[in-house]
Amino acid sequence: MKILLHSHFPAGHAYPMQAVAQELVRRGHDVVWLTSADNEARVRMTGAAFVATEAIAVVDAPLMAENETGLLDGVHSRLVSRVIAQVSDYRRVLRDFAADALLVDVLPHGARALYELGEIPVYATLGVIPMYMSSWGAPQAVSGKAPSSSTLSLIWNHLRHLFRQWVLFPLFLQPVINNQRRALGLANLPYGEPMESFTYSPFLHIQASSPSLEFRQRPKPTQQRRHTYHVGPLVTSVITTPNQLPAWWGDAVNHPKVVGITQGTLAMDPTSLIVPAIQALADNPELLLVVASPHSDEIRARVGDLPNVRFVKWIPYHLFLPQLSLLITNGGYGSITQALSHKVPLICAGQTEDKKDTAARVNWAGAGIDLKTDNPSTNQIRNAAEKILADDGYKESAARLGDELNKLGGQGRASELLEQLVRAGHARSTF
Known part of the structure; x- marks a missing residue:
């Protein structure tokens, strides 16, 4: 089959799509991946065609x-020309590539428009950030909260969802999209659509996590609820040779308590998390700290050479994570799901974009501690690390989540779902 992929520009969005692209190519499918120019190398290594x-x-x-994604800031004006732009770029690819399906990771407004215009057979969405739903108990987006156990709080939460659905979206979001839809010759969106209709495909949504990491909530609209599947982490297969590993790698393999420290792909100022984490834990001789950051030279210059700290600019996560007793991170969704798939408990310290919501999921599941700040103090980090390392409950919860994530099939399952979607579309078209 022929599959067109489109991923948002940040590396954190490219990585899971990369795993899907690699698997689709491995299965013999013809894949074109539309993304930003700085993702070209990631596309090429999968065997997909880059556009x-x-x-x-x-x-x-x-x-x-501005080093932002523009996804969760509520600034709907960022969408003023995005739908038209998406349709323009999709059409440019489709002139020479008759795709059987289009898979997009976020902002599927252009995909929906193109489907309604009859220019693609079907489209699917890929969830690489927390899933945001408007069902009864689902927390508000970017709230950093878990579902409430209070009846009064649940009622208030539900009313807030209804207010967004029937007042805020029709007043502020729908007009921005509808102006572009009318320019394309399409009717306005139906009044009062819930959040999920703006975000997820009604035909297939693939979420790169597990039900437990999404509070065991389901989407509100029947179509999305019926066609949403969790597949666990999406991880590209990487061949690693010994000369790619640091000279001290044996220290990490043999040490009984290794703590990983990393800080994602967007918010990368090492003084906000990495430096205080080193300062908090470097004086504990029972721990070996492994700092994975492209800024490792700068960090080393700042903290000095410490006997129980190792620095590396890049290391394959499939080798790094199994060595860890704890991961300290600012909480990118992909890093969290990968760490949990290796049964590693977490300390999360991130409040930007979707990170506070990712941290809330980890905390709710009992697999780590949410510090609820971008700039934790050394005491906060030290206390959280001591608590997790002394309490087997965190490790046990991480292990349960790991087992759940690892049973869901990853990119193999995601590819199967796409194949089923295309087959179902071909079957419908024969009648």
Whole structure:
């Protein structure tokens, strides 16, 4: 089959799509991946054909300059020309590539428009950030909260969902999208659509996590609820040779208590988390700290050479994570799900974008501690680390989540679901 992929520009969005692309190519499918120019190498290594965004790149340029994703800030004006730009770039690819399906990771408004115009057979969505739903107990987006156990709080939460659905979206979000839909010759969106209708495909949504990490909530609309599947982490297969590993790698393999410290792909100022984490734990001789950061030279210059700290600019997570007793991170969704798939408990310290919601999920599941700040103190980190390392409950919860995540099939299952979607579409078209 022929599959067109489109991923948002940040590396954290490219990595899971990369795993899906690699698996689709391995299965013999013809894959074209549309994404930003700086993701070209990631595309090429999968065997997919790379196409750089053009119209979308113009829309994304201000976000890239501000080091933001533009997904959860509520600034609907960022969508003023995005739908038209998406349709323009998709059409440019589709002129020479008759895709059987389009898979997008976020902001599927252009995919929906193109489907309604009859220019693609079907589209699917890939969830690489926390899943945001409007069902009764689902927390508000970017709240950093878990479902409440209070009846009064649940009622208030439900009313807030209804207010967004029937007042805020029709007043502020729908007009921005509808203006572009009318320019494309489409009707306005139906009044009062819930959040999920703006975010997830009604035909297939693939969520790169597990039900337990999404509070065991389900989408509100029947179509999305019926066609949402959790597949666990999406991880690209990488061949690693011994010369790619640091000279001290044996220390990490043989040490009984290794603590990993890392800080994601967008918010990368090492003084916010990495430096205080080193300062908090470096004086504990029972621990070996492994700091994975492209800023490792700068960090080493700041903290000095410490006997129980090792630095590396890059290390394959499939080798790194199994060595850890604890991971300290600012809480990117992909890093969290991968760590839990290796049964590693977590300390999360991130409040930007979706990170506070990811941390809330880890905390709710009992697999780690949410510090609820971007800039934790050394005491906060030390106390949280001591608590997790002394309490087997965190490790046991992480192990349960790991077992759940690892049973869901990853990119293999994601590819199967896409194949089923295309087959179902071909079957419908024969009648």
